Amino acid sequence: MAEKWQPKPSTPSPRLATGYMRWSKNNLFSTPGNTLLTLLSIAILVLTVPPLLRWGILDATWLGDSRGVCDDASQGGSAGACWVFIRVRMGVFLYGFYPLVERWRVNFTFIILAVALMPLFAPALLGTTARKVSLFLAATATIFLLYGPTPAAFSACYLFAPYALDRLFQGKPFLELISNQLLAILAGIGLAIVIGLSVYYAVFLTLGDKAAGAIGLTSLVLTVFLLFISRLTAAGWHWVLLFTVYPVFAFFMLVGDVFGMPLVETHFWGGLFLTLVVAGTGMATALPIGILLALGRRSTLPVIKVLCVSFIEFVRGVPLVSVLFMASVMFPLFLPENVTFNKLLRALVGIAFFYAAYMAEVIRGGLQAIPKGQYEAAMALGWPYWKMMGLIIIPQTLRLVIPGLANNFLSLLKDTTLVAVIGLLDLLGVAKASMADAEWLGFTKEAYIFAAVIFWIFCFAISRYSVHLEKSYHPSQQ
């Protein structure tokens, strides 16, 4: 009769004695070579960091409102940085030449974006619906206090719409009410066009033609989503609204000339505001186009494949400067006499397509890394191509290529400085322009350092967020 065998309980692992002294001994001073390098590094740090700190923070002048303050300080013996320069010109650094009175519109636009995206960036804190709702209520209240009833009403509608839409479409999507697929699609498109046109005319009659076109188009797109893809959760609707309603709203807010707000033409935009607009729009448009290009390049249909490959190879063969230059100078030559395209729009299109090509290659690498078995399992279950890509393959691919995509996004953020080619002044451009200010000659370093610090903060934030994303997905990727 065999004995009963019991496995032994696990014991905790032995903890080696830790402490700074031991860690230093093991890592910094373990071999003579390492010791030498450690001492050399300490020497370099001692030589460089204190002077930097002294110049930048300790001896610097922070308060004041004119050059005189800095001159007095430097004559008094301390040769520190003159941050007063930045303080005085902060408005230009942040908003460019946007009129002072209208800057609240920029703030409002970015506040809505920040509040809408906050649940994404702090999921631990704002994961539950209750917390999100309280965040949105708090935001609406703040906006009411800052900007008045109409902005507050809009923000309430925009922020709570995903929940309303989710409740509204709990049942079957429209496509299933009509049994014949083709008839359902035609009916859906027809209904969407009718609704789009009616909204267009309604807005046209009440508020004027400028807003009508865009609002009509947005409502058409939204109706298409409502009718065809209403199997979305509140989070899904949130993203749909971010890509359809928000751009239209942001455009009207920033450009103006509707709803009683004065027009602010795009050549007045500048500074950090312009950098964020260009980078944000670039990222949001380049990624979807990049995904489509990557899928197209892997397609078995020859025409699509050739088109995608040619586009990607052509765009990757030219520098972004030349793309922007071509977009701004050569593009108008191909247009009829009095048709002009907004300069900024041309730059945005150029940047979007340029980075779409790069992202397409990164994503294609990810698609190649997905095991063939995933495609086979999806096909064996009867998944049609686009559904398979959208729900099974692309989610896995994007999680796989987060490092590459983050790389591209950082590159894009910094390449926004190239809008200088078309005469727009982004953060770096404004810094450079500030250096030419006659009143502040001699304090030019501070402008560049400020711009550098701001860029670094944004880039580091993106980099950290991508690491956080990777960590949150990795355990399930095994």
Add this chain to the structure above:
Amino acid sequence: MTTTTTPERKERELVVSISGLNKWFDDFHVLKNINLEVGKGEKLVICGPSGSGKSTLIRCINRLEIHQQGKIFVGGIELTNDVKRIDKIRRETGMLFQNFNLFPHMTVLENLTLSPIWIRKMPLKEARELAFQYLERVRIPDLAHKFPGQCSGGQQQRVAIARCLCMNPKIMLFDEPTSALDPEMIKEVLDVMIDLAHSGMTMLCVTHEMGFARTVADRIVFMDEGEIVEENDPETFFNHPKYDRTSQFLGQILNH
């Protein structure tokens, strides 16, 4: 090698009907003139040495491989290049793979409910109930909210079986489902497969598990060099093989 078509066979409902199937990988003739019929509720085990074309054969049935000559009928629908027909056929066939192929970025429950929700347009609640029902059936209801990476091989294969069952297939194709598992896990999965067989599912199984074949199979098909060498019921197949190639194969696989 032709099938033995007896009068009783002709009356049964054919789920899969393959005639004159030939397939080439470039110039390599991998399937040579295959004729095979599978009736409803029948359990077929396909065995043979590596490279004999057994996996290729069952992959042709749901168009994961494309055949150049011959006709394949699944559930009465002919398998051609028509995408609609292929999709229809794929929804009626469930396939299990040697390396499970679960979707790693979703939980087990999401793996199971994804296809019913998006392909069969089932509401979420109903899909979840169905998923839990099949998770109970494969005896792993507590794994619902785990990720595939957190499950053992045997558990993953059982999840894969449940995932197929959620789509209510007419025929299940098994491509060496237990070849990547250790003996204890093999038993787990085989128990589920035997259970499935007893419930009346039509099964086409490529496997080396001769014990399973003896217990459950209605017919065993032996393939070599892309052809069907022999096809018989288990009793005859194991005890009175017709060809020497079969005896040779059985000799190696049954005696360690």
